[in-house]
Amino acid sequence: MTFIGAGGGTVAGQVVDPRGPLVSPSTPKTFRVGVCCLISAFLALGALVMAGQAAVRAATNCDDGDVWNRFDGNRSDAQRVYAVRGKIRDRKINLCLDPGNTDNDSAASIWVMVAGWNAFEYAQVGYARIAGMAAPQAFIEYNDGENVAPGWARIFLPGIWADAAQHTYVVDYSGITGKLYFSIDGLNKGSMPWSPDFEWSTPWEGQFYAETWDLGDDVPGVAGARADWSLLAVQIAEPGTWVNPEGEQLTSDLTAYKNGWTVWPTAFQTWTQR
Amino acid sequence: MKRQKTLIVGLGAAVAILAITFARPSGFVTASPSQFEALTAALAPHGMVLTGLALGQTMETAVPGPVGGSRAMEVAVATYGKVAQPIVYEGRLTMPDQDPPIQSVPVYAIQLGGLNLAPFGGPASEANLHRELVVFVDAASGRVLVAITVR
Numbered sequence: 001m002t003f004i005g006a007g008g009g010t011v012a013g014q015v016v017d018p019r020g021p022l023v024s025p026s027t028p029k030t031f032r033v034g035v036c037c038l039i040s041a042f043l044a045l046g047a048l049v050m051a052g053q054a055a056v057r058a059a060t061n062c063d064d065g066d067v068w069n070r071f072d073g074n075r076s077d078a079q080r081v082y083a084v085r086g087k088i089r090d091r092k093i094n095l096c097l098d099p100g101n102t103d104n105d106s107a108a109s110i111w112v113m114v115a116g117w118n119a120f121e122y123a124q125v126g127y128a129r130i131a132g133m134a135a136p137q138a139f140i141e142y143n144d145g146e147n148v149a150p151g152w153a154r155i156f157l158p159g160i161w162a163d164a165a166q167h168t169y170v171v172d173y174s175g176i177t178g179k180l181y182f183s184i185d186g187l188n189k190g191s192m193p194w195s196p197d198f199e200w201s202t203p204w205e206g207q208f209y210a211e212t213w214d215l216g217d218d219v220p221g222v223a224g225a226r227a228d229w230s231l232l233a234v235q236i237a238e239p240g241t242w243v244n245p246e247g248e249q250l251t252s253d254l255t256a257y258k259n260g261w262t263v264w265p266t267a268f269q270t271w272t273q274r
Numbered sequence: 275m276k277r278q279k280t281l282i283v284g285l286g287a288a289v290a291i292l293a294i295t296f297a298r299p300s301g302f303v304t305a306s307p308s309q310f311e312a313l314t315a316a317l318a319p320h321g322m323v324l325t326g327l328a329l330g331q332t333m334e335t336a337v338p339g340p341v342g343g344s345r346a347m348e349v350a351v352a353t354y355g356k357v358a359q360p361i362v363y364e365g366r367l368t369m370p371d372q373d374p375p376i377q378s379v380p381v382y383a384i385q386l387g388g389l390n391l392a393p394f395g396g397p398a399s400e401a402n403l404h405r406e407l408v409v410f411v412d413a414a415s416g417r418v419l420v421a422i423t424v425r
Contacts, residue, residue: 038385069396109394120395130391143395152393154404156421158353184356188373193319211394226318 062096063215072219072257072270073209077235083172083235084206085110086241089221090165093129093136094272096216106131108217109139110210110227110270114171114180116200120145120152122207124193125169125182126222127161136161136220140182143193144148144199151245157189168231175238200258205246206234210257210270219257221271230267302347305363307383313363313383313408316424323368324383333364333413336380341416346382350409353418358388367410367419376420380413391423 076084088110095106111126120143124243129136138160143152160167170183178195181188196204208229210219233242246264250259256274261267294327314324327333333340341349343362350360363383369376391404404423412419 010356067397069394083399105390105392107394111394122395128394132357134353134355141394143393145395147399150319151402151403151425152395154391154393154423155320156354158374158418158420183373188371190321190369190371192319 011112015201017187017236030067049272054238062104062106062181065215066215070212070215070253070257071209072211072252072254072259073207074245074250074259074268076206076245076248077243079205079236079240080203081114081206081232081234081236082204082238082240083170084112084208085168085170085231085233086208086229087166087231088112088126090127090136090161090163091218091220091222091225091227091271094218095129095131098216098250102126105213106217107213108211108219110220111139111141111208112169112171113207113209114173114196114204115203116196116202118201121196121200123171123180123182124197124207125171125184125189127167128156137185138167138189140190141224142180142194144194146199150194150199155190157184160184164225166228172235173231175240182183188215202226208232208245212254212257215254218272219270223258223271223273226269226271228262228267228269230263231264232266232268275333282330286359286414299368302343302360302362302384304343305361305379309361310363310365315384316390317408317422321369321371321398322420322422324363324365324381325368326365327393333380333382336366337413340380340413341411343382345416346411346413347384349416349418350384350421354409354421356386356388356408361385361387364413369420376417379419381413382385382413384409384411 012260017246037252062131076196093108095108097106105252107130107184109126109128111124113124123142125140127136138157139154144150169186174181178197182190210227212219232245234245237241244267248265250268252259256272259268259270259272315325327336347360347362365381365383366378367376367381368378386407386409387405389405389407392398402423406424407421408424409421410419
């Protein structure tokens with residue numbers, strides 16, 4: 001062993017720091033490794049949390065402070081409507097989903113509807129995607145406009161929606177039972193369990209809309225692959241036959257939500273273009 | 275020795291924090307008889323009849339090779355997401371209004387809770403939000419048959 005001077009040098013070929021070891025020689029190696037692991041773990045945790053928050057801000061554009069219905073489509077409000085029909089093309093739905101936040105209000109849907117005169121009185125069928133869902137699904141929803149039973153219900157019907165496919169949706173009132181029935185492609189998919197005769201105000205109207213809940217949600221369809229609507233029709237008597245809707249006027253509640261007639265007044269398109 | 279103990283406690287705390295942060299609970303809760311009763315009552319007005327399996331019957335005897343509650347829960351969560359721990363029911367579902375009709379099909383009903391679902395019709399009061407989505411999974415095929423929101 002050689003020792004050269006007091007200002008530093010080598011000990012058995014190793015550089016010796018004249019200030020002495022940075023870590024006390026009495027500190028166990030496992031302790032030093034443990035401290036490093038602990039610090040690394042907390043740093044990694046912090047980095048992941050911050051990265052997650054950044055991803056939410058950058059990728060979603062969700063605005064939970066401005067959640068409200070926004071529509072794209074039209075209504076037939078010049079007639080007393082007993083039934084409504086529309087053929088809609090299935091398109092993917094882009095939502096402003098907050099990754100990991102399953103409590104958000106993000107949702108989008110596209111549907112045909114018979115609606116009562118007051119708000120929240122409606123029966124609709126179409127397809128929808130809400131926060132948490134991997135893909136859109138056909139759905140039925142009805143509402144009596146009240147906060148008490150029977151209230152409202154939403155029923156999802158998997159196995160029908162398929163990107164670019166088309167389905168014909170119908171909501172049809174029966175004067176025999178006094179109830180509304182829902183069908184997709186001619187197959188009955190359920191009925192409203194109570195009669196709108198006793199729950200809704202009149203007159204009823206037909207509606208054909210895409211709808212979203214958040215500014216960051218898209219209505220189905222994009223410029224190059226729009227959501228096509230066709231076979232639009234209503235029944236204005238019960239029993240009745242299908243006739244063209246009247247009083248239709250395409251409207252959009254957000255400039256990013258586009259629409260246009262292909263065959264007025266029975267076919268149009270809706271899509272999102274941001 | 276004291277430092278080593280501190281180290282172990284510190285590392286333990288770090289591991290616990292990481293575990294809690296990234297935990298993906300995979301279990302589920304099996305429904306109690308009263309929960310089953312409450313669910314059947316909530317479904318009945320919507321044309322969905324959920325009945326229990328016959329006395330002494332299990333899903334294994336009702337369906338050859340059932341997918342199992344865990345698999346059914348995985349399917350439900352993958353399709354609709356999850357907030358709270360799901361509750362799993364076993365029973366038979368009948369929906370005569372459906373075309374083709376669903377007649378006494380053995381199902382796992384997966385109740386996904388902790389939701390705040392408002393009707394598409396518009397913003398709703400707290401009292402009118404639906405807190406649960408019940409997903410019916412065919413016990414034989416593992417496919418989702420139908421799902422419905424309940425208050």
